[in-house]
Amino acid sequence: MTRSRIAAAVAAACMMPAAYAVDPFVIKDIRVEGVQRTEPGTVFSYLPFRIGDSYSDDKGAAAIRALYGAGFYRDVRLEVEGETLVVTVEERPAISSINFSGAKEFEADKLKQALRDIGIAEARTFDRGQLDRAEQELKRLYLSRGKYGVNISTTVTPQERNRVAINFTIDEGEIATIKQIHIVGAQAFSESDLLKEIQLTTPGWFTWFSKRDQYSKQKLTADLETLKSFYLNRGYLEFNVESTQVSITPDKRDIYITVSITEGQKYKVSDVKLAGDLLDKRDELEKALLIKPGETFNGQVLNDSIKKINEIMGNYGYAFSNANASPDIDREKSTVAFTIIVDPGRRVYVRRVNIAGNARTRDEVVRRESRQLEGGYFDGERVRQSRDRIDRLGFFEEVKVDSPAVAGAPDLLDVNYTVKERATGTLNVGAGFSSTDKLVLTASISQNNLFGTGNSLSFEVNTSKVNRTFAISQTNPYFTVDGISQGFDIYTRTYNPSSLNLGDYKVRSTGLGTRFGFPVSDFNTIVFGVNAENTDITVGSASPSRYKQYVDLFGNSSSGATTSIAWINDTRDSGLAPTRGRYGRTSFEVTLPVLDLRYYRASAQQQWFKPLSDSFTLALNGQVDYGKGFGGKPLPLFKYYYAGGIGTVRGFEPGSLTTQRDSNGYSLGGASRIFGNAEFLFPLPGTKDRTVRLFTFLDGGNTFPEGESPSFSNLRFSTGFGISWLSPVGPLKLSLGRPLNAKPDDRKQLFQFQLGTGF
Structure with a gap:
């Protein structure tokens, strides 16, 4: 050869x-x-x-x-x-680089990701046949933003070592906006009313931000479903979208949309009954029927009824139950009867409970909140309850749960909790210098999920001459495997206004305490605590009279030992950004007869969260506090309550509200306090991110001295708006508040912020 x-x-x-x-x-x-x-x-x-x-x-x-x-x-x-x-x-040559010229609507990384999804990326083999596909993919992205006039040209430049550089030159053109939306066939409702229900619209004041005037097929499909739901919820069972027509002008600047509909007639419900295998749960299932005979047909109510039926069946292990409504329409009488056929399917059991997404938090921290056990039958209510308990930990931005079937095993499924972790630590460090206060150092660090164990630990240090603080606090939520929590607090706090000639006195308190929490149900906990505290008050000749009177009664040094009990009820769906549920706390604290002080304090708080829609939430909060001395002794000054600022009544300086003041106009606090808050929360326009929410509020409250009963006429009210953000360093709340009935001696404060938890 x-x-x-x-x-x-x-x-x-x-x-x-x-x-x-x-x-x-x-x-x-x-x-x-x-x-x-x-x-x-x-x-x-x-x-x-x-x-x-x-x-x-x-x-x-x-x-x-x-x-x-x-x-x-x-x-x-x-x-x-x-x-x-x-x-x-x-x-074949390799792609050395991919570049874009003229791209403004999208970041380069976004465009590269779109190309990577179809097999074109740097370091991959170059195939000239893929260029047309690449251009079409880029055009698809621009069309989704309403840029129908986009033009894309591609240049391939050979380079050494058998490589090529690809450059896409993009002429984005102008954004095509919706010039007109016309709905044909509407008789029961005006076209203007129907247009208010959908998202797509013609250009307006805020459409530059919301992009609602930019057409996309996905948006139109969603709006057609919205129209259908609008009619079905008002009795029009046979409503139908006959056709849609979308046209664009030759200059690709204006879009015209025409939707043709058939309304049909309006129906009332004549009868609702259950059929199929009800598993002897007829009474319970009938209570779940929200749709009633005699009412106008409502598609949402029917769907909610079916959903509740499936949830009830799921609570008994029938995770794949299927309930379907069969309508019997009488067009002459304009009525419809429904037979809801229930098929429970096979009872299923949980093979495994899986945790995913917790790179730092230990599995056991999440798993111990799950009320669905492996090997037991599936319980939908327990799974939902578990999701809420995991979310209430406050360690995660997002908690999702799904229950996929196990392949090849029709009676088994897995329960998967997928979490997205958030930063749970807060670190604040500050330093300053002045001729009077010299060097001032402030620092605080807290970690609510220490080393991923679920334990919390915090340190606080403040070296200011006026306010000196050293404090340590720790909590172990699972001190025992049964869920008994344990915590302790050690602190020393000094208030010394005399160092800056602000007052001729000094107050120093040092204490330590421990507490135990006993869960009595999945939503209720009883907390017992014991605390010992010593307070030293130093007064001078120019000290305020109330401090002199206190020293005359108790001496310069007084000590107290208290025991406390609190009941906590928490059914919120989240500890950081709740949208539904309640939170209640009632507590009582009283001194033990072993040391000097004699007083008791009681507090009751109730929060209520109600979702008004998928995006809007109404939040209400109310709190009443009361303290009183006994055994012939008054309530200690350092146990008084204060109001004003975020957490009580916004629009007023923190701690400034009271019905009595000293000669300098400063609040003396009160032995009792009452305040309430109402917030209407909603996401940023165009988003559904629950970590950033806007709100409007109405606050009211005040403090009252010992012996004075709270009265509505003495309450202060304020209103305003703000933003709450689950920031990387902790929950942050900013507000702009305006007092509604401030008195001349009240101290106002327009802008306020709070870093940390609070209503």
Whole structure:
């Protein structure tokens, strides 16, 4: 055999003249030529033969098909030199870079990701046949933003080492906006009323931000479903969208949309009954029927009824139950009767409870909140309850749960909790210097999920001459496996206004305490605590009279030991951004007769969250506090309550509200306090991100001295708006408040913020 005998084309097409055919022979060696970026081993991996095998035209054809199919090579040749087979390849170039010129609507990373999804990316093999597909994919992105006049041209520049650079030149053109939306066939409702129900609209004051005047097929489909729901919820059972027509002007600037509908007639419900396998749960299932005879048909109410039926069946282990409503329409009487057929399916059990997304938080921290047990039958209510308990931990931005069936096992499923972790630590550090206060250092650090264990630990240090604080607090929510929590607090706080000539007195309190929480149900906890505290008050000749009176009664140093009990009820769906549920706390604290002080304090708080829609939430909060001394002694000054600022009544300076003040106009606090808040929360326009929410509020409250009963006439009210943000350093709330009935001596404060928890 000679070197130039060529077998490649013969094997590839199987149609070459017989003179080019190769007689079968045993391969003594295989040599690869032409590789630059790929390894020779890559070529060998696609060959259907090895050294020592017999070579034939059929095997040669299979080798060429395999190498072409790999996608790495644009030319492949097989040559024979004696008993050596030479494989010569010409590699496709690699993409060295992808660049975009003229792109303003999208970031380059967004465009590259879209191309990567269709197989075009840097370092991948270049295939010129993919360029048309790449341009179409980029155009699809721009069309989704209403840019129908976009033009894209592509330049491919060869580079050294068999590489190419791809540049997409993009002329985005103008945004096409909706010029007109016309609904044909509406009789029961005016076209203007129907247009208010849908998202797509013509240009207006805020459409530059919401983009509602930009057409997309997905938006129109969603709006047609909205129209359908609007009619179905008002009795029009046979409503139908007959056709939709979308046209664009030749200059690709204006879009016209025409929707043709048929309303049908309005129906009332004549009867509702259950059928199928009810598993002896008829009474319970009938209570779930929200749709009632005699009422106008409402599609949403019917769907809610079916959903509740499936939820009830799911609570008994029938996770895949199916309830369907069969209508019996009487057009002459304009009535419809429904038979809801229930098919519970097979009772299913939970194979595994899986946790995902918790890179830092330990599995056991999440798993111990789950009320659905492995091996037990599926309980939908317990799964939903578990999701809420995990969310109330406050460690996660998002908690999702799904229950996929186990392949090949019709009576098994898994319960998967997928979480998205958030930063649970807060660090604040500050420093300052003044001629009077000298060096001031402030620092606080708290971690609500210490090392992923679910424990919380916080330190606080403040070295200011006026306010000095050293405090440590720790809580273990699962001190025992039964869920008994344990915590302790150690602190020393000094208030010394005399150092800056603000007052001739000093108050220093040092204490320590411990507490235990006992869960009595999934939603209720009783907390017992014991605390010991010593307070030293130093007064001078110019001290306020109330501090002198206190020292005369108790002396410069007084101590107290208290025991406390609190009941907490929490059914909120989230500890950070709740949208539904309640939170209640009632507590009572009283001194023990072993030390100097004699007083008690009681507090009651109630929060209520109600979702008004998928995006809007109404939140209400109310709190009443009361303290009183006994045994012939008054309530200590340092146990008074204060109001004003975020957490009580916004629009007033923190701690400034009271019905009595000292000679300098400062609040003396009160032995009792009452305040309430109402908030209407909603997401930023155009988003559904629950970590950032806007709100409007109405606050009211005040404090009252010992012996004075709270009265409505003495309450202060304020209103305003703000924003709450689950920031990386903790929950942040900003508000702008305006007092509604401020008195001349009240101290107002327009802008306020709070970093940390609070209503």
